[in-house]
Amino acid sequence: MRKLLLLAAALCLLAVNGSASAQEWPTKEPIKVIVPFTPGSATDIVARVVFNQVSQQIGQAVVVENRGGGGTTIGSAFVAHADPDGYTLLVNSTSHVVVASVYAHLSYNVADDFTALTPLASQPFVATSSVKYKTMADFVAYGRAHPGALNYGSNGIGTAGQLFMVNIGLAAKITMTHVPFRGTADALTEMISNRLDLFPAPATAMIELAKAGKVNALAVSTAQRSQAMPDVPTIAEAGYPDAAYNFWIGAFAPAKTPPAISTRLHDEIIKALAVPQVQKEIIALAADPMPMSMKDFDVFVRKEIKLNAEIVKAAGIPPE
Secondary structure (H helix, E strand, O other): OHHHHHHHHHHHHHHHHHHHHHHHOOOOOOEEEEEOOOOOOHHHHHHHHHHHHHHHHHOOOEEEEEOOOHHHHHHHHHHHOOOOOOOEEEEEEOHHHHHHHHOOOOOOOOOOOEEEEEEEEEOOEEEEEOOOOOOHHHHHHHHHHOOOOEEEEEOOOOOHHHHHHHHHHHHHOOOEEEEEOOOHHHHHHHHHOOOOOEEEEEHHHHHHHHHOOOOEEEEEOOOOOOOOOOOOOEOOOOOOHHHOOOOEEEEEEEOOOOHHHHHHHHHHHHHHHOOHHHHHHHHHOOOEEOOOOHHHHHHHHHHHHHHHHHHHHHHOOOOO
């Protein structure tokens, strides 16, 4: 009986402490949001839009800090090993789950060393082609008639964009040669010159080129059409549902962050995503707000790790 009373008292103390920590947080400045990309990327901009609003809501400074390199692993590792006190957060993209199967010796566990707070936005890749191809059907027909003649670009081996292109090749049963680029602008320049056949471009990077007739948008990678490009079919509508690929941007905290603080962070982010101006700025990036519960996001992330590992294996990409 005495042991039971002591256990009950301990649990009550933990509950009180957890509640107190949530009430006390935040008590210092700044809250750091680590973005493992260079400034100006879609992930960086979305992080700034959302956490500027969070800062206003909680009345505390929130600073977005770029720590690029290592395929996002440098910034992610920094957060994984940071004090779990709610003052160091991570905003990463689908790259967060891709690295689990691309890098053999990570200093952190993608699934277990983070608390998944919520996705911020979904931003489709646009399967962008040179003007030689009007539709995905045209592209696939050419590939089948000329085995090995097609090429595609990406921002590097093992990136989310490459995995989307691999999905297209597998679903359409065509063979393509991969050409890695340092950045989207270089790849689109090659496409305009008709030296590149297909590229997974962010809508913001190619939408004006498409309007000018310099490239064609064949399909978006997501299950729903993009609000920014409503006339472009989804990859499923184009005939290849197995090629669909999620590109999302999400917020994470270190794994041992107190649940009360994690919940408060989640709630503040969800509140920010509901603000009309925040939604407007996200949609202007050809993205869509993507609020989700912590539990659902955790399940989603773990599924995404497995799905991307399967694509990496199918693509024959060896771990680095």
